[in-house]
Amino acid sequence: MSDTLTSTDIKAATDTERLPQPIPQPLRQATYKTQNNDFIVNEILPLDFTGEGEHLWLHIKKSGINTAYLAKLLSEWAEIPLRDVGYSGLKDRHALTTQWFSLRIPKKQLPNSEFAPVDISDNESVTIIAQHWHHKKLNRGTHRANQFTIILREIEFASNIAATDAKQATEQHLATISKTGVPNYFGPQRFGYEGSNVAEALRLFARPIPASKPKTKKSKRKRAPREQNAMELSAARSLIFNEILAARVRVGNWDNGLAGEVFNLNGSGSIFGSEAIDDALRARMMSGDIHPTGVLWGVSNDKVSGMAAQLESDIVRNDTLLTQLAMGLEQRDVKAQRRALRLPIEALSWEWLDASESNEQALILSFTLTTGSFATSVLASIVQHLQLGPA
Incomplete structure (x- = not known):
């Protein structure tokens, strides 16, 4: 500082x-x-699903749990890399929220069990409301708006x-x-x-x-600072x-x-x-x-x-x-x-x-x-x- x-x-x-x-x-x-x-947020994401493709989109209602941690739980359940879990925006932990997630499931090989996270407390809840197959991943900033009900x-x-x-x-x-x-x-x-x-x-x-290194044909792209x-x-x-x-x-x-x-x-x-x-x-x-x-x-x-x-x-x-x-x-x-x-x-x-x-x-x-x-x-x-x- x-x-x-x-x-x-x-x-x-x-x-x-x-x-x-x-x-x-x-x-x-x-x-x-x-x-x-007292703080309800519903993600508005108008979209027509193709019903095809290897991305499973889940509409999830959650309470007491943040978006990033839920994405981690979903990746562990589906046994896929965290990078293959998509969501449009971060939703409050201390709120009742609904939002979409997408999971890239190669060959549509779903897990043997239903998603039921055990590493959450009594004050946390996760419910899958709907699911659809789609041909692409859910990217950040995709949803149009959020609907709020606040007391x-x-x-x-x-x-x-x-x-x-x-x-x-x-x-x-x-x-x-x-x-x-x-x-x-x-x-x-x-x-x-x-x-x-x-x-x-x-x-x-x-x-x-940091000084930037000269680019070579073999060098991989790194994230910008x-x-x-x-x-x-x-x-x-x-x-x-x-x-x-x-x-x-x-x-x-x-x-x-x-x-x-x-x-x-x-x-x-x-x-x-x-x-x-x-x-x-x-x-x-x-x-x-x-x-x-x-x-x-x-x-x-x-x-x-x-x-x-x-x-x-x-x-x-x-x-x-x-x-x-x-x-x-x-x-x-x-x-x-x-x-x-x-x-x-x-x-x-x-x-x-x-x-x-x-x-x-x-x-x-x-x-x-x-x-x-x-x-x-x-x-x-x-x-x-x-x-x-x-x-």
């Missing part, structure tokens, strides 16, 4: 509760993940809201963000406990870059992005374009730049068809220009931590990408739990988010202080 930056500095910089919101949150405090069933417990309303109006004010807030979306911040899980992933990134950047340190590099880029987005939320231009802006076409990875903002672009932004973007820092950030480029550059240059992270990313030849500043919330609905069943206020939220976005960022737009439960 840099001599000029302490662990306290890193902890403060990665505290996502300090990130500004465009409108005040109606809840002062709430707890989530009190139990696994917020131990709710305390904001002090500026009268008790008699609290529920109505909360529902009005939810109706608003369902139309406007919320800032597309990276969630706290990206940065690790007290910013440990960012601290590791700084340590990585302080080390010399940025692939080997994906967690650290991702945390560095995410922190820079969050600070750029926070600055735009503070001045009120996070959801409308600047000169030189790069826009993202909603629901896709397509982007395009524009030197000036006209009425047609404003109408598309207002309708949610396109979103302004921020940089995931790296080299070749040449699509953005004008005021938008100047804003991003100024934010990084005027912050010691961000400058060190940006330089480290550039030195490792990480290529710049763009990420939407605005996160649309699909199919947002809510329901209050019957207060007569308990002494607490509780709220059930259901919504769908595109791949790569964070449910905690939606919760942060509603709750000032979000507490993680014991689940």
